[in-house]
Amino acid sequence: MSLVREISALWGEYLNDGAVEADDNFFELGGNSLIGIKIIERVAQEYGVELSVRAFYLAQTPTRVAELIEQGRAGT
Structure with missing residues (x-):
């Protein structure tokens, strides 16, 4: 599973009954x-x-x- 799909699934545990796409907006999904x-x-x-x-917001x-996570892993 790609990192983007993993993050989408993670968000889905908290937002929108599990249906989160790669380009969905955190706040539009009801994020707080x-x-x-x-x-x-x-x-x-x-x-x-x-x-x-x-950075998250x-x-x-x-x-x-996912891009932020990759940057963090690379130490940048």
Whole structure:
């Protein structure tokens, strides 16, 4: 499974009854600060990458969050 699909599935656990596409917007799906923090914590646990709340909110889509994770893994 690609990282983007993994992140979409992770978001789906918290948003929109599990139906999250790669370019869906976090806030348009009903995302809020509490859900964002939960997802950020899961990313840290499962991928070993610490995302800032600001970066997560600016990313807004699973595709962009996956890019942040890849950057974090690469140390950039």
